Amino acid sequence: xxxxxxxxxxxxxxxxxxxxxxxxxxxxxxxxxxxxxxxxxxxxxxxxxxxxxxxxxxxxxxxxxxxxxxxxxxxxxxxxxxxxxxxxxxxxxxxxxxxxxxxxxxxxxxxxxxxxxxxxxxxxxxxxxxxxxxxxxxxxxxxxxxxxxxxxxxxxxxxxxxxxxxxxxxxxxxxxxxxxxxxxxxxxxxxxxxxxxxxxxxxxxxxxxxxxxxxxxxxxxxxxxxxxxxxxxxxxxxxxxxxxxxxxxxxxxxxxxxxxxxxxxxxxxxxxxxxxxxxxxxxxxxxxxxxxxxxxxxxxxxxxxxxxxxxxxxxxxxxxxxxxxxxx
Amino acid sequence: xxxxxxxxxxxxxxxxxxxxxxxxxxxxxxxxxxxxxxxxxxxxxxxxxxxxxxxxxxxxxxxxxxxxxxxxxxxxxxxxxxxxxxxxxxxxxxxxxxxxxxxxxxxxxxxxxxxxxxxxxxxxxxxxxxxxxxxxxxxxxxxxxxxxxxxxxxxxxxxxxxxxxxxxxxxxxxxxxxxxxxxxxxxxxxxxxxxxxxxxxxxxxxxxxxxxxxxxxxxxxxxxxxxxxxxxxxxxxxxxxxxxxxxxxxxxxxxx
Numbered sequence: 001x002x003x004x005x006x007x008x009x010x011x012x013x014x015x016x017x018x019x020x021x022x023x024x025x026x027x028x029x030x031x032x033x034x035x036x037x038x039x040x041x042x043x044x045x046x047x048x049x050x051x052x053x054x055x056x057x058x059x060x061x062x063x064x065x066x067x068x069x070x071x072x073x074x075x076x077x078x079x080x081x082x083x084x085x086x087x088x089x090x091x092x093x094x095x096x097x098x099x100x101x102x103x104x105x106x107x108x109x110x111x112x113x114x115x116x117x118x119x120x121x122x123x124x125x126x127x128x129x130x131x132x133x134x135x136x137x138x139x140x141x142x143x144x145x146x147x148x149x150x151x152x153x154x155x156x157x158x159x160x161x162x163x164x165x166x167x168x169x170x171x172x173x174x175x176x177x178x179x180x181x182x183x184x185x186x187x188x189x190x191x192x193x194x195x196x197x198x199x200x201x202x203x204x205x206x207x208x209x210x211x212x213x214x215x216x217x218x219x220x221x222x223x224x225x226x227x228x229x230x231x232x233x234x235x236x237x238x239x240x241x242x243x244x245x246x247x248x249x250x251x252x253x254x255x256x257x258x259x260x261x262x263x264x265x266x267x268x269x270x271x272x273x274x275x276x277x278x279x280x281x282x283x284x285x286x287x288x289x290x291x292x293x294x295x296x297x298x299x300x301x302x303x304x305x306x307x308x309x310x311x312x313x314x315x316x317x318x319x320x321x322x323x324x325x326x327x328x
Numbered sequence: 329x330x331x332x333x334x335x336x337x338x339x340x341x342x343x344x345x346x347x348x349x350x351x352x353x354x355x356x357x358x359x360x361x362x363x364x365x366x367x368x369x370x371x372x373x374x375x376x377x378x379x380x381x382x383x384x385x386x387x388x389x390x391x392x393x394x395x396x397x398x399x400x401x402x403x404x405x406x407x408x409x410x411x412x413x414x415x416x417x418x419x420x421x422x423x424x425x426x427x428x429x430x431x432x433x434x435x436x437x438x439x440x441x442x443x444x445x446x447x448x449x450x451x452x453x454x455x456x457x458x459x460x461x462x463x464x465x466x467x468x469x470x471x472x473x474x475x476x477x478x479x480x481x482x483x484x485x486x487x488x489x490x491x492x493x494x495x496x497x498x499x500x501x502x503x504x505x506x507x508x509x510x511x512x513x514x515x516x517x518x519x520x521x522x523x524x525x526x527x528x529x530x531x532x533x534x535x536x537x538x539x540x541x542x543x544x545x546x547x548x549x550x551x552x553x554x555x556x557x558x559x560x561x562x563x564x565x566x567x568x569x570x571x572x573x574x575x576x577x578x579x580x581x582x583x584x
Contacts, residue, residue, distance in 0.1 A: 053424065078426040092345050
């Protein structure tokens with residue numbers, strides 16, 4: 001088995017004049033959770049559709065689970081599972097029937113299929129609702145059913161396109177638990193797209209930040225945050241101006257702000273704080289206020305693009321509206 | 329084969345779920361049969377009219393036509409319902425599956441045809457007590473004719489739905505197609521007494537051959553216009569072509 005579950009080289013997808021994906025390259029290792037983080041319209045879903053053989057790329061190469069998506073789409077389809085951004089269930093049928101039909105199409109049958117359906121519906125806690133039509137399900141229940149369905153044929157690589165979009169915080173946390181359990185129990189490779197920073201940070205081993213069809217940064221959450229700089233501790237000290245800039249080997253920079261507070265750059269604020277307390281105690285200085293700031297992925301995005309990732313609604317109110325309509 | 333049987337199974341399951349809708353679908357042809365058919369049957373209750381209708385009473389003449397009309401209508405609607413799968417996303421689930429797409433859509437068309445045929449069979453069964461001269465032995469063979477017709481128009485509906493983005497245009501197409509095709513099929517009056525230009529249209533109307541074929545089995549060769557071979561031949565070729573087109577179209581289908 002190859003080391004990489006997904007290899008993408010210089011992938012381009014164009015619709016007429018519009019270039020949705022503009023030459024991206026990345027690799028996803030087996031057994032890792034890889035997140036595509038970016039605003040709506042960044043090209044995340046288009047990439048997923050190319051990798052899952054539903055769209056033909058304009059140029060470039062993509063190999064998923066050892067097979068080229070253009071040359072051997074059937075081989076790829078056998079080895080992947082996908083939860084689409086928009087629901088893709090048969091609403092008239094029951095949860096069980098949806099699972100059963102999926103299993104049959106993927107070549108499962110008999111007692112093996114029955115056992116797997118039962119196991120997975122119990123895994124996502126829908127077994128007691130198995131005979132209810134899907135149209136009576138809440139958004140979160142539908143999502144869980146789709147996750148169960150995508151696991152039925154034991155895919156090598158699982159694609160989750162915005163798995164928690166439109167769900168309430170509790171349900172989101174619940175879905176995250178399932179995703180972690182899938183990785184741990186099945187050592188599955190998971191490719192996930194999201195525009196929620198917390199989701200990428202909570203789940204992903206590595207994150208690629210994508211904007212306007214290009215990958216603008218890639219790495220672990222910690223690595224990405226380093227791009228922005230250090231943690232900053234803000235102190236309000238009861239001390240004369242010249243004593244405010246504390247000196248120690250763990251303090252990398254110091255600035256006195258207009259309001260009189262002092263901003264200290266440190267590598268890790270959590271570890272620096274106790275040492276700072278000791279330091280000021282030694283000097284007999286009193287601390288009046290302490291706050292600190294650690295760079296977030298949002299800061300990283302802001303740093304790289306000059307925009308906030310959450311801003312896409314404000315930047316283009318129509319986009320959010322159109323998405324709502326499409327998801328209906 | 330798995331994809332074919334599974335998709336056929338899905339269509340039958342959905343049908344079984346929607347019993348109330350089934351009743352609604354049967355009402356329209358029943359209105360035709362009862363009000364239109366029984367209304368005119370008294371007008372045509374004389375020997376001269378009987379000659380025009382091939383020597384049988386009007387309801388007997390009309391019954392195969394209503395049967396074919398029902399199958400034609402419902403199979404077209406069923407085929408076009410692929411558009412709901414597009415909108416509710418189930419289509420993606422099929423497109424991303426490692427199964428033959430040709431088989432999947434063929435399975436769906438067969439499933440839809442069986443559903444349609446069930447509705448046609450109910451209508452046909454209800455006409456037997458009303459029409460005097462229908463042959464019970466023709467019931468099953470007439471369903472065979474109906475199946476060919478259903479396959480053809482389910483296939484046509486699927487092709488159409490794959491090109492459409494919404495249901496809105498579909499109502500128009502229904503209106504434009506359904507009534508003229510029914511009028512020009514010899515279902516409610518014979519083709520022989522039509523003006524020549526209408527006759528020409530009737531000859532190119534596929535529904536004509538389904539009505540005629542059903543009449544062969546349900547009433548008798550003397551009432552039919554074409555030979556049974558022509559009727560079945562035309563329907564078989566038509567079904568093969570339209571289903572083939574739907575399969576080719578589905579094979580190429582992408583999303584977005």
